[in-house]
Amino acid sequence: xxxxxxxxxxxxxFVGYLVISKVPNTLHTPLMSGTNAIHGIVLLxxxxxxxxxxxxxxxxxxxxxxxxxxxxxxxxxxxxTDRMLGMFKSDRPNRTDQ
Amino acid sequence: xxxxxxxxxxxxxxxxxxxxxxxxxxGLTGPKTAVRGNQIAALGMAVAVxxxxxxxxxxxxxxxxxxxxxxxxxxxxxxxxxxxTAVPQxxxxxxxxxxxxxxxxxxxxxxxxxxxxxxxxxxASQFAxxxxxxxFWGSNIAFGTLQEILPGRPIAAGRVQQPxxxxxxxxxxxxxxxxxxGGRSELLMIGLLLACAVLGVMVVxxxxxxxxxxxxxxxxxxxxxSAAAMGLALDNTALIVAGMIVGASGSILTNLMAKAMNRSxxxxxxxxxxxxxxxxxxxxxxxxxxxxxTNAADAAVQMAFAKQVVVVPxxxxxxxxxxxxxxxxxxxxxxxxxxxxxxxxxxxxxxxGHMNVLLAEADVPYEQQREMDEINGxxxxxxxxxxxxxxxxxxxxxxTDPNSPIYGMPILNVDASRSVIVxxxxxxxxxxxxxxxxxxxxxxxxxxxxxxxxxSEVTAELKAL
Numbered sequence: 001x002x003x004x005x006x007x008x009x010x011x012x013x014f015v016g017y018l019v020i021s022k023v024p025n026t027l028h029t030p031l032m033s034g035t036n037a038i039h040g041i042v043l044l045x046x047x048x049x050x051x052x053x054x055x056x057x058x059x060x061x062x063x064x065x066x067x068x069x070x071x072x073x074x075x076x077x078x079x080x081t082d083r084m085l086g087m088f089k090s091d092r093p094n095r096t097d098q
Numbered sequence: 099x100x101x102x103x104x105x106x107x108x109x110x111x112x113x114x115x116x117x118x119x120x121x122x123x124x125g126l127t128g129p130k131t132a133v134r135g136n137q138i139a140a141l142g143m144a145v146a147v148x149x150x151x152x153x154x155x156x157x158x159x160x161x162x163x164x165x166x167x168x169x170x171x172x173x174x175x176x177x178x179x180x181x182x183t184a185v186p187q188x189x190x191x192x193x194x195x196x197x198x199x200x201x202x203x204x205x206x207x208x209x210x211x212x213x214x215x216x217x218x219x220x221x222a223s224q225f226a227x228x229x230x231x232x233x234f235w236g237s238n239i240a241f242g243t244l245q246e247i248l249p250g251r252p253i254a255a256g257r258v259q260q261p262x263x264x265x266x267x268x269x270x271x272x273x274x275x276x277x278x279x280g281g282r283s284e285l286l287m288i289g290l291l292l293a294c295a296v297l298g299v300m301v302v303x304x305x306x307x308x309x310x311x312x313x314x315x316x317x318x319x320x321x322x323x324s325a326a327a328m329g330l331a332l333d334n335t336a337l338i339v340a341g342m343i344v345g346a347s348g349s350i351l352t353n354l355m356a357k358a359m360n361r362s363x364x365x366x367x368x369x370x371x372x373x374x375x376x377x378x379x380x381x382x383x384x385x386x387x388x389x390x391x392t393n394a395a396d397a398a399v400q401m402a403f404a405k406q407v408v409v410v411p412x413x414x415x416x417x418x419x420x421x422x423x424x425x426x427x428x429x430x431x432x433x434x435x436x437x438x439x440x441x442x443x444x445x446x447x448x449x450x451g452h453m454n455v456l457l458a459e460a461d462v463p464y465e466q467q468r469e470m471d472e473i474n475g476x477x478x479x480x481x482x483x484x485x486x487x488x489x490x491x492x493x494x495x496x497x498t499d500p501n502s503p504i505y506g507m508p509i510l511n512v513d514a515s516r517s518v519i520v521x522x523x524x525x526x527x528x529x530x531x532x533x534x535x536x537x538x539x540x541x542x543x544x545x546x547x548x549x550x551x552x553x554s555e556v557t558a559e560l561k562a563l
Binding site: 048058063065080 | 116119120122123124126128129133135136137139140143147150151155156158159161162164165168169170172173174176177178180182185186188189192193195196198199200203205207209210216218314318321322324325326328329330332333334335336337338339341342343344345346347348350351354355451452454455458459
């Protein structure tokens with residue numbers, strides 16, 4: 001299991017490297033904001049750990065906060081990125097593609 | 099067990115989710131596809147969340163709903179209402195809460211105990227706790243600095259800083275090792291989280307506002323890595339892939355930004371850029387030099403009769419929300435036959451691309467926005483360079499003065515143009531705390547005041563011409 005997961009980890013690292021190296025300077029802020037939203041995936045961790053059993057009030061409070069944090073990260077991240085990108089008008093020629 | 103609880107289905111949906119993440123990110127490589135790219139990535143996230151909710155035996159539905167509801171209630175208005183100028187600190191905040199979530203989950207995992215789990219589960223979980231909480235506290239400090247709740251100048255503890263940081267890191271590591279070795283005392287976990295909290299604050303606090311974009315990007319990568327580690331601990335492919343992609347991309351972005359500022363990442367993290375002795379000495383040395391002041395009417399005439407005007411926007415334009423006023427002025431100039439271009443330094447503002455976002459918001463055509471390498475040759479053909487709230491990125495000291503803290507940073511060669519007009523609130527030095535020799539250049543005229551009202555005054559004068 002560990003070795004399989006490590007293989008996935010390493011490959012994902014290279015994919016991230018290759019995909020992102022192509023992003024033009026001008027889109028760096030939206031990119032940062034977009035990748036930021038993607039690591040909100042930690043939300044899943046909160047869902048699993050809370051859903052499969054939390055004991056006592058403290059654990060429940062911690063996990064509800066964790067899920068709230070993860071949701072803020074995901075929802076806020078994608079929305080703010082969308083707002084930013086909407087401002088780049090699509091009918092204009094893109095110099096950086098040349 | 100119902101078919102929708104089948105682990106193979108959940109795993110397959112995860113594969114769909116990260117395929118969508120990667121495809122979405124590929125879309126972000128161009129402005130035409132970027133909006134859709136972001137939506138595709140968001141769709142991937144929805145698939146991943148739904149897949150997770152199919153996990154067999156999931157309970158505590160009301161609490162899950164409560165967490166999601168709170169997160170939505172906070173996140174949606176925050177993202178909707180934030181001004182485009184404040185996006186960098188918003189990203190810092192969103193990044194921080196992600197790291198915080200990782201640390202909290204790791205805490206609960208510790209309370210559950212690692213029992214019969216293989217050793218790597220505890221190691222990955224503790225790694226996630228350390229990196230996640232550093233990211234949480236560091237991001238909050240970055241938010242505070244950019245929001246100007248905290249001073250933009252570096253705050254440092256002096257000589258004890260580095261040994262103290264090292265001690266904190268070692269302390270956190272010792273707690274983590276204790277837990278991995280099977281320690282069950284909650285004090286170990288609390289000690290670890292506290293040490294990381296202080297460390298996150300101590301590392302980011304001494305970093306001046308000028309370096310903050312690099313730091314946010316670095317912390318973004320950190321949160322990604324902590325999410326990936328959490329994925330290893332929970333044996334969750336979606337977390338591993340998504341976290342690692344962010345970890346890798348954040349690292350590259352951090353590197354690109356640091357390069358654009360000619361700074362090394364270790365030097366930035368070591369802190370103390372700008373402030374201190376060098377800054378104070380520079381201010382004194384400039385004490386008896388004088389600057390030339392101009393007014394809106396003169397500036398308007400000067401630009402109206404120019405062939406080419408290059409606008410150099412910086413953070414000052416962002417703070418004053420002046421982008422729409424600038425665009426309006428540029429349209430008037432163009433109507434008078436003046437060619438208007440925008441010179442965008444890679445780290446102008448508080449994030450790479452920050453200025454492009456603002457100018458795009460004000461409907462400035464993409465093809466007028468020129469990057470540093472393209473525009474630097476244009477300045478010798480430029481009659482008026484209009485610097486709006488940009489400082490360090492125009493400072494010729496970066497080329498000429500080896501003693502300057504910003505020496506070697508690539509800059510916009512504004513001083514090569516025939517004349518320069520600088521819009522600035524006051525003579526205070528920039529975020530890096532370095533005085534700007536450009537202001538004392540005989541061909542430079544200063545137009546003091548809030549960037550937006552100055553530009554509006556110039557626009558009014560242009561209309562009257």
